[in-house]
Amino acid sequence: MAWTEAKLIAEAILEGFERHFRLFRETTAGAQARFEQADWPAVQVAARERIDFYDTRVGETVALLRREFHLRDPSDTLWRRVKVEYMRLLPQINQPELAETFYNSVFCRLFDRHYYNNSYIFVWPLISTEHLEAEVPIFRPYYPARDGFARVIARILRDAGFERRFRDMRRDIRCLLLAIRSRFPANRAIQQNFQIAVLCAPFFRNKGAYIIGKAINGADQIPFVVPILNDPEQGLYVDTLLTGVEDISNVFSFSRAYFMVDTEAPAAVVDFLRPLMPRKGKAELYTAIGFQKFGKAEFYRDFIKHLRYSSDEFMIAPGIRGMVMCVFTLPSFPYVFKIIKDRFPPPKEMTREQVKEKYQLVKMHDRVGRMADSWEYSHVAFPLDRFSPALLELLDAECAGSLERVGDQLIIKHLYIERRLSPLNLYLHSADDDDIRHAIGEYGDAIKQLAAANIFPGDxxxxxFGVTRHGRVVFYDYDELCYLTECNFRDIPEAPYPEMELSEETWYTAGPNDVFPEEFATFLLTDPRIRKVFRARHRELLDPDWWRARQASIRAGHLEDVFPYPVERRFRKDREEFPRRYPHLADG
Structure with a gap:
């Protein structure tokens, strides 16, 4: 009887996962139609809704199990048998790693963390996914040495499966040929087995589609991305060619929204991508294609391994301490851990739940490459002896409500984990003039791009703000964040008499949503070098009219273009220069 019940429970959990994956794929598969119809509001809605699918399906499955089965304490043999029965079902599907994580989520929703061990859940994956890349075709091979680059490029564009026509495919092919010839010297040896491998399914995000592949030349693998944009009036067009690890890593950045790519075997897609971005782990790549729950589980496994093979202490993160979060880090691990404080000192007036809502807003919103994504965890066990005394003292003083000591472990009841960045204030403190020009240029661009996405940082x-290893400036402190359209941008009124302008007290009042952009200069631009660069590059950010114009654009439904690559890399100039520089290719 127990084995029969275990099998029924296992089947119910797998049915819950299969329903989740089916609905996930239906929404993902619709990305192409939304892109080709230029239905940008629907693109944003689908991206937000898809993030919630997983928790919704887990909740439905938990409710079914509680309703249909008399659930007992998992210390008996039933749930060990459920796990065995569930393992027997996994080889029949092409997403076993995702199904294991779904099982873990259901179990952890049902029972206390005391049972979170490998006897009851999949702390470590048990089903291999290495065979899936061979069994489920995910890429197409092409042979330029045999068929010619022009024909191969045309075939790649057609094989992508777009139903909407390209407005000028011949010109797109010419631009790609020009880019290839300009970036790869003619004397570079082409091996006999040279080929191009392209993922079958395009990747979709925001207003772009991306063809992703690699050129295989002997032992070399050169990653590339071909961004496709949609002119609603004239058709599709190739916007640029991105090549190399740095370019493709920026496209897959942790500060951007998740891709939509329709695939039956996510593990095979990730295995294809990993050699192209060797500094990104499986956790980041799964997250980038929308499987953030598995990415979260995989990240935690990597973290456990790292703890096992390291000995340094957790310590307070460098930089100015925040008023809302305690932040600590492990020097040998490139991430930070953030815990909401028990109390917030004045002038902060918010609750713990409001802080969590801000982080959820960032998770659901288009991050336009300027907001750091985070993994949210509950009841995480850390080895107590790895915490520095100063960090323990800080956590006990500021976050005691989030802590629990169990034996030699420190349980943190709720925290966020983010990629570690160099705080911009520390970066600027030691920067030379060239670094300041770059960083302040990036800082202003970050604010402008957030505004384009209807986000106002608040502070x-x-x-x-932090600086990534690629030199990109990213916003990461979300407690003051709000929608741009919620703000009231005001001009500073004229002082009743001139002497008041020299007073430390303001002569005007401000409502809770009032923002005075002219004030930014007072607290930001105290360093003459920074002030000079900021006023030269981003003076408009001090103008209330500029902010009001952004609000009007958003309210009118306009979605601005924010590219995951430099604007100067786009083909607009190449389109003009190509016939002049390569007349022999002007006709195809």
């Missing part, structure tokens, strides 16, 4: 202080 513009440099300490709330």
């Amino acid at each position: 513009f202080l440099f300490k709330n």
